[in-house]
Amino acid sequence: MNVVVCAKQIPDPAAPQSLDPHHNLDRTGKLILDEADTYGVEMALQLVDRAGGGEVTVVSMGSAQDVAGLRTALAMGAAKAVIVSDDSLRGTDALGTAKVLAAVVRRLQPDLVVAATESSDGYTGTTPVQLAELVGLPSITFAKSIEVNGSTVTVQRQTEAGFDEVTAPLPALVTVTAGVVEPRYASFKGIMAAKSKPVEVLSVADLGLEGQVGASGARQTITEVVTADARQAGEKYVDDGDGAARVVSFLESIKVL
Amino acid sequence: MPLDTIWVVAEPAGDSLTTTSLELLTRARALATTVVAVSWGANADARARVAGEYGASTLYDVGELGGALPGAAVAYALAGLADATPPDAVLVPTSYDGRDIAARLSARLDRPVLTNVSGLSDEDGLVTEHQVFGGTQVVRARFTGDGPGIIVVRAKSFAAEPAGGAPAAVVAAPSGDVGAVGTARIVSSHVEERTGPQLEDATVVVSGGRGLGDAGSYALVEELASLLHGAAGASRAIVDAGWVPYSHQVGQTGKTVKPTVYIALGISGATQHMVGMKGAKNIVAINKDPDAPIFQIADLGIVGDVHKILPAVIEAVKNHG
Numbered sequence: 001m002n003v004v005v006c007a008k009q010i011p012d013p014a015a016p017q018s019l020d021p022h023h024n025l026d027r028t029g030k031l032i033l034d035e036a037d038t039y040g041v042e043m044a045l046q047l048v049d050r051a052g053g054g055e056v057t058v059v060s061m062g063s064a065q066d067v068a069g070l071r072t073a074l075a076m077g078a079a080k081a082v083i084v085s086d087d088s089l090r091g092t093d094a095l096g097t098a099k100v101l102a103a104v105v106r107r108l109q110p111d112l113v114v115a116a117t118e119s120s121d122g123y124t125g126t127t128p129v130q131l132a133e134l135v136g137l138p139s140i141t142f143a144k145s146i147e148v149n150g151s152t153v154t155v156q157r158q159t160e161a162g163f164d165e166v167t168a169p170l171p172a173l174v175t176v177t178a179g180v181v182e183p184r185y186a187s188f189k190g191i192m193a194a195k196s197k198p199v200e201v202l203s204v205a206d207l208g209l210e211g212q213v214g215a216s217g218a219r220q221t222i223t224e225v226v227t228a229d230a231r232q233a234g235e236k237y238v239d240d241g242d243g244a245a246r247v248v249s250f251l252e253s254i255k256v257l
Numbered sequence: 258m259p260l261d262t263i264w265v266v267a268e269p270a271g272d273s274l275t276t277t278s279l280e281l282l283t284r285a286r287a288l289a290t291t292v293v294a295v296s297w298g299a300n301a302d303a304r305a306r307v308a309g310e311y312g313a314s315t316l317y318d319v320g321e322l323g324g325a326l327p328g329a330a331v332a333y334a335l336a337g338l339a340d341a342t343p344p345d346a347v348l349v350p351t352s353y354d355g356r357d358i359a360a361r362l363s364a365r366l367d368r369p370v371l372t373n374v375s376g377l378s379d380e381d382g383l384v385t386e387h388q389v390f391g392g393t394q395v396v397r398a399r400f401t402g403d404g405p406g407i408i409v410v411r412a413k414s415f416a417a418e419p420a421g422g423a424p425a426a427v428v429a430a431p432s433g434d435v436g437a438v439g440t441a442r443i444v445s446s447h448v449e450e451r452t453g454p455q456l457e458d459a460t461v462v463v464s465g466g467r468g469l470g471d472a473g474s475y476a477l478v479e480e481l482a483s484l485l486h487g488a489a490g491a492s493r494a495i496v497d498a499g500w501v502p503y504s505h506q507v508g509q510t511g512k513t514v515k516p517t518v519y520i521a522l523g524i525s526g527a528t529q530h531m532v533g534m535k536g537a538k539n540i541v542a543i544n545k546d547p548d549a550p551i552f553q554i555a556d557l558g559i560v561g562d563v564h565k566i567l568p569a570v571i572e573a574v575k576n577h578g
Contacts, residue, residue, distance in 0.1 A: 239561025
């Protein structure tokens with residue numbers, strides 16, 4: 001079974017973030033594999049293991065100058081990576097990104113596409129299902145577990161009340177929520193092997209998408225960025241045995257107790 | 258000049274509609290002359306009464322989906338309707354199914370989608386507001402080009418207020434044959450045991466974070482929540498670590514809550530978390546790091562060991578007369 005995992009290299013969330021003069025997220029610093037994507041990579045690797053054959057391909061869009069984030073996925077066990085990188089993609093929105101990823105998925109013809117529910121930098125959360133629609137795949141979002149039996153994928157999908165068991169015929173797309181599997185740490189052997197695994201770099205022209213994606217295709221514009229009203233800090237105490245009493249009397253003062 | 262027509266994806270909740278759907282209907286009727294609800298499931302008449310009460314004149318009913326996930330079927334119905342008479346905008350609740358519908362509709366109509374919207378105004382066209390960097394900055398955006406914009410709105414962005422309107426007229430909106438994309442089917446539903454109110458509706462929310470130290474300590478968070486008749490929430494860090502399910506997550510990628518009091522236990526206050534809870538009327542924080550960002554927005558901050566203070570709070574609340 002062949003699985004494509006959509007992954008994104010993002011600025012380290014631990015570092016301070018800012019918007020550039022074009023109101024795009026500043027991505028000039030070091031990029032890492034979005035932690036949200038590591039769960040999908042882990043699930044995909046497990047599914048391929050259980051199927052007893054096939055491979056995991058990581059598909060991404062963004063700058064190919066630094067692919068350390070994709071190497072992280074390769075070190076975990078993915079077989080190869082494809083990244084679409086092109087200056088004309090600057091300012092691409094979620095639908096444009098989905099068009100780019102869809103073009104790659106159509107080439108690779110996987111049995112299953114796995115993606116995170118949303119990225120940790122943009123949080124748009126629509127790209128995977130837009131991709132599914134463009135390719136013509138059924139989709140199951142918010143998966144906490146994925147099983148494949150023959151040509152059917154069965155997913156436990158989060159709901160407000162608990163979870164639904166949902167099935168779809170392959171090929172299909174599934175998005176996973178964080179925390180549902182323990183992503184493996186890359187072994188030393190894995191890290192060494194990742195250095196020689198193929199990372200294919202494609203351009204917009206390679207995919208025949210000239211003029212369809214990029215800032216001009218985004219059709220939405222940021223008009224301004226304003227500072228929000230700040231909430232004022234209240235009282236702060238260092239606990240010297242009276243911490244609990246202070247909490248309780250605060251709750252009394254607002255009539256919660 | 259108000260907008261002409263706004264469609265609202267009105268998600269069924271039993272015979273009624275979800276709270277976020279009602280919030281969107283309320284906002285839509287202030288922005289547009291005509292508000293249309295688009296809904297699905299059994300008993301359309303009951304939902305049309307609710308939609309009408311909140312300002313919709315028409316309810317397009319996609320009908321029962323026979324176990325299919327709503328995403329494809331509802332998006333295809335919307336796309337068919339929009340081809341015939343495009344609205345100015347389609348408002349969609351941020352929810353599990355809402356995002357599926359918005360994403361498929363966007364690809365189907367080849368129109369962009371704006372998500373995480375927390376404010377909407379009409380300034381010679383719709384302007385959306387999005388909180389970024391923990392809500393310290395607000396990005397304002399608008400669509401360009403022809404065709405309806407698709408707008409996915411966070412819960413609690415607006416108050417839901419009935420207007421006492423007559424039931425909306427029910428119009429069938431068949432989605433037709435959606436083909437392979439509509440083949441995802443719900444086989445069975447599992448309800449996890451839950452006591453107390455839903456996270457979004459609770460007047461008291463008690464949340465735990467990485468500072469709890471281990472998954473087992475989350476039981477104390479749940480105990481205090483239960484004693485205060487509230488709901489238990491969580492930071493993304495402990496959801497990612499697998500301590501608690503995603504449905505408990507408060508923040509940018511999780512739920513937005515606006516309780517009377519939000520009690521943050523061992524939560525440092527990452528920007529991702531703050532977006533989901535800074536609208537609380539009161540915030541209490543206990544954290545051992547005096548420089549934790551959560552203290553910058555807390556009404557009462559206690560710098561100390563949550564493992565000492567929390568059991569004492571629980572004991573005091575139990576004995577409270």
